[in-house]
Amino acid sequence: MNAATDTSGAFAPALLDWYDRHGRKNLPWQSPRTPYRVWLSEIMLQQTQVATVIGYFQRFVDALPDLAALASAPVDQVLGLWSGLGYYSRARNLHKAAQLCVQQHGGELPRDYEALAALPGIGRSTAGAILAQAWGERHAILDGNVKRVLARQHGVDGWPGSTATARALWQHAEANTPATRVADYTQAIMDLGATVCVRSRPRCGVCPVATDCIARREQRTAQLPARKPAKTSPTRTTCMLVLRDAAGRVLLQRRPASGVWAELWSLPETDSIEHAPRAARAVGADVANARTLTAFVHVFSHYRLEITPLLARADVLPRAADRDDLRWCAAADYLDLGLPAPVRRLLQSLPEND
Incomplete structure (x- = not known):
């Protein structure tokens, strides 16, 4: 116009x-x-x-x-x-x-x-x-x-x-x-x-x-504008691996260039706790002594994501230096990275090093 x-x-x-x-x-x-x-x-x-x-x-x-x-x-x-x-x-x-x-x-x-x-x-x-x-x-x-x-x-x-x-x-x-x-x-x-x-x-x-x-x-302020037609939001599940080394750093993995949280730094993921050992091995770690943290839900506009965090010491150092999509991150560096909000909150709520 x-x-x-x-x-x-x-x-x-x-x-x-x-x-x-x-x-x-x-x-x-x-x-x-x-x-x-x-x-x-x-x-x-x-x-x-x-x-x-x-x-x-x-x-x-x-x-x-x-x-x-x-x-x-x-x-x-x-x-x-x-x-x-x-x-x-x-x-x-x-x-x-x-x-x-x-x-x-x-x-x-x-x-x-x-x-x-x-x-x-x-x-x-x-x-x-x-x-x-x-x-x-x-x-x-x-x-x-x-x-x-x-x-x-x-x-x-x-x-x-x-x-x-x-x-x-x-x-x-x-x-x-x-x-x-x-x-x-x-x-x-x-x-x-x-x-x-x-x-x-x-x-x-x-x-x-x-x-x-x-x-x-016409006393229709509650009806206008009309709301989006109701649609049931599906629920998806994921297991996030919180792999921490002896210095307290956490292993982050960059997400793919497309999809949810594209290109942000997040945590290695798998669809269930049962598959966590395989996902950990993919980044060079072992979760044999892992413990499950409190699960929580993050709500997107079109679905709900149930997140189960699994905390483990990285007994075998992940080969982060050899891969562009992996990096170790100390708590002091979280602010400078693009992290999804629920991942940032999770990392900030971690218990002290074992």
């Missing part, structure tokens, strides 16, 4: 007036508001709340202050800085997109909408948010908060992830976006969804656009 359209309705003016009085204007990516910082914040804010992102954002830009630094950084550093935010494909795509910008766009994020949206991990809404907030260009956005606001405001039925519902919401998003103060409007509608038009118990009494809200008028 490049051409400005008439937005003579009351929605944008009312929202901007509310933003001037109540909006969030001191977020770390707003000053300085560079394309790189806006882009990084938008990627971090996908599936993650602002309060959680702030600390991660500051740590990330302190280490990698601009696009060139990100593009040249080792993927392990990027994943280490991201570790704990989850959805690690976002970090990998961020890294790949930075490298493509260096290779194809002169080391900068492209200002062309189509070129920007085509970069890994960006897409239609994020591209609009970057162009609107970094350069003030008129582009609509449709993240999760905005979907909720517009579904209620305009009474849009259906799950926002369905094609027909998404199309209707995009039409409203484009129609409501003003021709001026686009950066402020973009932040305002995200703020409204995050702080007022929340999923449970929306604060309709302080909403600046409540007068025209169909969901409020």
Whole structure:
């Protein structure tokens, strides 16, 4: 959406007036508001709340202050800085997109909408948010908060992830976006969804656009937007081998380039305790004297993972020096590595050396 359209309705003016009085204007990516910082914040804010992102954002830009630094950084550093935010494909795509910008766009994020949206991990809404907030260009956005606001405001039925519902919401998003103060409007509608038009118990009494809200008028705020159709999450099981040497270091193994936790450092795994000896031998260790630690569950968006940790001394030193996918790691080094959150918590909860 490049051409400005008439937005003579009351929605944008009312929202901007509310933003001037109540909006969030001191977020770390707003000053300085560079394309790189806006882009990084938008990627971090996908599936993650602002309060959680702030600390991660500051740590990330302190280490990698601009696009060139990100593009040249080792993927392990990027994943280490991201570790704990989850959805690690976002970090990998961020890294790949930075490298493509260096290779194809002169080391900068492209200002062309189509070129920007085509970069890994960006897409239609994020591209609009970057162009609107970094350069003030008129582009609509449709993240999760905005979907909720517009579904209620305009009474849009259906799950926002369905094609027909998404199309209707995009039409409203484009129609409501003003021709001026686009950066402020973009932040305002995200703020409204995050702080007022929340999923449970929306604060309709302080909403600046409540007068025209169909969901409020029809008392359907609890039904809109419609939830994703229910689906039973399957349960999978795994046994993680916590192989520790005499110095207390733990053997880590890099996961494959695709699949869950792709390219992160984790623990050697097998599907069951019964198969643990074979999995240990594959990395040059023995688990004859292993003991089972307390099992726990990690919930993904589409399944539950039951994890049983098996702690053992590495009686035969694993040949980590001969393999790129194996490395010994001391507790002091965990923070600098890209580790899945449940693996990090497991390692930090280990009992003292036997």
